[in-house]
Amino acid sequence: MSSVLTVKGLSKSFRGIAALSDVDIDVTEGTVLGIIGPNGAGKTTFFNVVAGAFKPDTGSVTLDGKDITGFPAHKVARAGMTRTFQLMRPFATLSVLENVAIAASVGGGSQRAARRRAEEVVASVGMDEWADTVAGTLHTAALKRLELARAIATRPRVLLLDEVLAGLVPTERQPVLDLLASLRDEQGLSLVFVEHIMAAVMRLSDSVVVFDRGRVIARGAPAEVVDDPAVVEAYLGTAPSTGETTDE
Numbered sequence: 378m379s380s381v382l383t384v385k386g387l388s389k390s391f392r393g394i395a396a397l398s399d400v401d402i403d404v405t406e407g408t409v410l411g412i413i414g415p416n417g418a419g420k421t422t423f424f425n426v427v428a429g430a431f432k433p434d435t436g437s438v439t440l441d442g443k444d445i446t447g448f449p450a451h452k453v454a455r456a457g458m459t460r461t462f463q464l465m466r467p468f469a470t471l472s473v474l475e476n477v478a479i480a481a482s483v484g485g486g487s488q489r490a491a492r493r494r495a496e497e498v499v500a501s502v503g504m505d506e507w508a509d510t511v512a513g514t515l516h517t518a519a520l521k522r523l524e525l526a527r528a529i530a531t532r533p534r535v536l537l538l539d540e541v542l543a544g545l546v547p548t549e550r551q552p553v554l555d556l557l558a559s560l561r562d563e564q565g566l567s568l569v570f571v572e573h574i575m576a577a578v579m580r581l582s583d584s585v586v587v588f589d590r591g592r593v594i595a596r597g598a599p600a601e602v603v604d605d606p607a608v609v610e611a612y613l614g615t616a617p618s619t620g621e622t623t624d625e
């Protein structure tokens with residue numbers, strides 16, 4: 378299978394402090410890559426640089442064979458990579474369907490087409506019964522789904538997910554994981570997700586990359602990575618749990 382996203386030698390410093398150092402990442406089309414690492418490891422900075430919030434100091438980002446290094450976020454999205462945010466900001470006074478239709482219309486096309494696309498996407502994330510609900514009244518789990526729906530509506534090839542499970546109680550997590558797996562398995566989407574809930578990373582990821590102090594310290598299949606001594610060390614002896622934890 379071919380790579381859909383290739384990151385090479387990516388570095389980014391803030392006032393002389395390296396948040397990312399020489400990071401290489403390769404995402405195979407139609408797979409899920411999980412990114413883990415202790416607090417301050419550089420996970421969010423990685424998303425910020427790859428998705429166009431910040432320009433890298435060095436390195437390159439290639440999406441689907443196209444060099445998108447340093448592109449601003451809207452151009453990254455147009456090139457086929459969309460990001461979700463941990464802090465969700467839908468248009469509070471608009472309905473779920475209207476919010477998704479706005480996202481669907483970003484790439485151009487008629488309003489009718491955007492609305493049709495929104496209906497499809499709202500159904501695909503299991504939000505049919507909330508389609509006409511005003512976004513400002515949704516609870517966290519539904520807001521997370523809306524955030525996903527808005528991202529999917531832009532028809533990305535690659536979806537960057539920033540802690541999609543944060544704020545959900547354990548019983549709310551599995552349906553979201555099932556939804557993400559179906560995006561990969563049924564729609565062929567490639568997913569990169571940053572997540573603190575290790576059980577979810579283990580379950581969903583095809584491969585895992587571990588960051589520590591701005592560097593990639595381990596990569597491989599989920600089961601290999603948690604046993605890697607460098608990973609255990611990075612977590613200060615508290616090996617990332619594979620059980621059903623609530624650490625967030």
Ligand SMILES: Nc1ncnc2c1ncn2[C@@H]1O[C@H](COP(=O)(O)OP(=O)(O)OP(=O)(O)O)[C@@H](O)[C@H]1O
Nearest residue numbers: 391394395396414415416417418419420421422423
């Ligand atoms: N906009 C910024 N300005 C200055 N320093 C920053 C900025 N963004 C990140 N940093 C620094 O870069 C380093 C990496 O932070 P980052 O937020 O990427 O880590 P993280 O792995 O996402 O952590 P967490 O799991 O706590 O969210 C930290 O030292 C942080 O203080």
